[in-house]
Structure formats: C-alpha cells, structure tokens
Amino acid sequence: MLVTTPVMARRALARHAYLVDLGVYTAISPMQQFAGWWAPCPFCKWTMRAVPKGRHAADLLCEDLRHAKRGARFEMSLRDGPWWLDPAGAIRTAPELRPVEGHVALSYGLWQWIVLPGLLEIELKERAEEAGANVRLGPYGDSYDLQITKRGAVWRVDVKTWADPQGIAERMREDPDGCSGLIVAFPNTWADTPGSLRVCWAGTAPG
Ligand SMILES: [Zn+2]
CATH class of the missing domain: 3.40.1350 (Trna Endonuclease; Chain: A, domain 1)
Structure with a gap:
C-alpha cells in the first residue's frame, strides 16, 4: 500500500488504523507545495517538488530526475482566477492540482x-x-x-x-x-x- 499510495486523503488514512499507528504519513512538505496546492508525479504518484518563479508561477517536477526527464515536469500558473498546470515535458496531460489541506504523504526517505x-x-x-x-x-x-x-x-x-x-x-x-x-x-x-x-x-x- 505504501508503494502504490504514497499520498492519501486524511479521511482515507483514518480508515487504516495500522497506518495511523505507524505514523508514516505526515503533512506535505513545504518544498512540495505552492499556494496551497500540490500535484502527483505521473510515474510514482508522490508529491512533485515546487520551484517558485515569483509569486504567481512555479515549476513542479518529480524529485526523481529520471521521472522528471521522462516528462514529470509541469508549470503552475494563475490564469483567469484559478491555478493551472501545463506540461513542460514529454507528458502532455498534466495531473490534477490537489489541495494541500486534507492530504498526507510519505516522507522523502520512505x-x-x-x-x-x-x-x-x-x-x-x-x-x-x-x-x-x-x-x-x-x-x-x-x-x-x-x-x-x-x-x-x-x-x-x-x-x-x-x-x-x-x-x-x-x-x-x-x-x-x-x-x-x-x-x-x-x-x-x-x-x-x-x-x-x-x-x-x-x-x-x-x-
Ligand atoms: Zn516520480
């Protein structure tokens, strides 16, 4: 389960008492969120790193350079109100942005x-x-x-x-x-x- 679900909703975690006891899921790292949002790497599903470009844009890319090279890199920007994620690599369909609030993730080490x-x-x-x-x-x-x-x-x-x-x-x-x-x-x-x-x-x- 850890391998296939490196990030999950707090509500979902509450249904797995043994995972709560293990304490392996914690708040999403400040390095892997921007403006209260995060997005999963298309390959490993873990939170991508956010590299801010000023206050209104950020690059999101997987911490695993092999994933980033294969297309797990996107650009987050404000457009007509909401935040958007656009492809910046070979993967042309950007994952959905999700709110940091209400999600927990595995640590970098795990x-x-x-x-x-x-x-x-x-x-x-x-x-x-x-x-x-x-x-x-x-x-x-x-x-x-x-x-x-x-x-x-x-x-x-x-x-x-x-x-x-x-x-x-x-x-x-x-x-x-x-x-x-x-x-x-x-x-x-x-x-x-x-x-x-x-x-x-x-x-x-x-x-
Ligand atoms: Zn990845």
Whole structure:
C-alpha cells in the first residue's frame, strides 16, 4: 500500500488504523507545495517538488530526475482566477492540482527507499507473470526481492534503484554464499550513466 499510495486523503488514512499507528504519513512538505496546492508525479504518484518563479508561477517536477526527464515536469500558473498546470515535458496531460489541506504523504526517505524500488519490483513481477512465470515478492523477508520460477528454473532477483555498483559489489564479496546465483536488477534508465551496471550476475546463472 505504501508503494502504490504514497499520498492519501486524511479521511482515507483514518480508515487504516495500522497506518495511523505507524505514523508514516505526515503533512506535505513545504518544498512540495505552492499556494496551497500540490500535484502527483505521473510515474510514482508522490508529491512533485515546487520551484517558485515569483509569486504567481512555479515549476513542479518529480524529485526523481529520471521521472522528471521522462516528462514529470509541469508549470503552475494563475490564469483567469484559478491555478493551472501545463506540461513542460514529454507528458502532455498534466495531473490534477490537489489541495494541500486534507492530504498526507510519505516522507522523502520512505519514498526513496520503499516507493521507488517497490514500483520496480511490481513492474518486474507483472512482466515475469505475463511471460508465464510464478513470482513471489520478498519470499524470505529482506534477503532478496523476487523469486521467479518458470519450468523448474528459479531466479532470485534483487532490485536496486540507487546507483552504487561499487557498494553492491562489496556486499556481494563480503557474503559470497548469500548472493550465489542472485540477479541484481537496475532501472534501464541508468544505461546512459557512466560506470553503472544494468544486470549483474553473482555465481552461476540458471538456465
Ligand atoms: Zn516520480
């Protein structure tokens, strides 16, 4: 639920006692609102950053530069009374502006560490299922993210959304048994990032 609903109405939150107890949804950051309004990124649904341009206009763009590059950037301005959001990138349909009042959102840290990798895990799961595989998410707690099974072959996949191949390699070296056969998946938007990897194999690849 955190992954697919990074922002919600306060009234909706009240219906989920366990989420209220966790205290993970809080008021929308002042950096991600303008004139009392916010808008969700079309990709991750989280509140976009607002960069004011004077008092009557602001740029709204996703904190994830990969999303902003793919078109999650808009311009907010006053026109004939109400506020409008116009496309400033490849996505030509702007999301609806929503009032800050009455909405709560996940923190930056939760968005970065739970929402972004979580979206990629869900996407991988759906793609593998379309290809006829069986998929379990987080089968053994946190040891890895997806277990994909097809015709007797098993793939253990870990999804990474942060660009630290060095750190991942070091962790694998520290615990070679723990990552034997582990597949590490990265967003392919890193393809143009120098020094980043796309998929790396530790141990023997199945099939
Ligand atoms: Zn986004």
